[in-house]
Amino acid sequence: KQEVTQIPAALSVPEGENLVLNCSFTDSAIYNLQWFRQDPGKGLTSLLLIQSSQREQTSGRLNASLDKSSGRSTLYIAASQPGDSATYLCAVKKSNFGNEKLTFGTGTRLTIIP
Amino acid sequence: AAGVIQSPRHLIKEKRETATLKCYPIPRHDTVYWYQQGPGQDPQFLISFYEKMQSDKGSIPDRFSAQQFSDYHSELNMSSLELGDSALYFCASTSRTGDNTGELFFGEGSRLTVL
Secondary structure, three states, X not given: OOOEEXXXXXXXXXXXXXXXXXXXXXXXXXXXXXXXXXXXXXXEEEEEEEEOOOOEEEEOOEXXXXXXXXXXXEEEEOXXXXXXXXXXXXXXXXXXXXXXXXEEOOOEEEEEEO | OOOOEEEOOEEEEOOOOOEEEEEEOOXXXXXXXXXXXXXXXXXXXXXXXXXXXXXXXXXXXXXXXXXXXXXOOEEEEEOOOOHHHOEEEEEEEEOOOOOOOOOOEEOOOEEEEEO
């Protein structure tokens, strides 16, 4: 059974700093990995999608990397802003047919201090 | 661009009542997923449908049922509601054709409160 862990559970950093969020998964046989952002009581916004054959994806100030063999992904946020404060969730997908559900990590609650 | 639409956004029910949540996927998406997120928890997979057939099943209680209709919208029916069913219920959709990236797009969720 796939287990996804995110460390740290919570993180507070001053505005302007660069930061890294970590995600680890136990079963390296994945189809893809998605990073999401969730504001309190709100929906899940997809930030980045990395296919199993890819090493990284970038969108603006965000960069996500994937090391499938070691079961790890990182989300790098450059020049953090107060608006980045949210919970960040990673999720892995085992297959695109059949066992295709996303398994979510426990999330990292990020607070950017102005 | 059109997103995943969920209704109602908020729902308050009494114990033992029934509730129905609706999900309208992104146009041309053929696969729908339902997730439940309790307070302070990560989303838990309930069930998914591809081309109107159940494709995967997670920790969905027997009191819950779901289906996908010919227009690809989906409904989650919950009966004999319990206090523990209070949660955010998310629907997500994807397309298994096209670019086949497998990316899931989530709706804003339906918040169910059971009193």
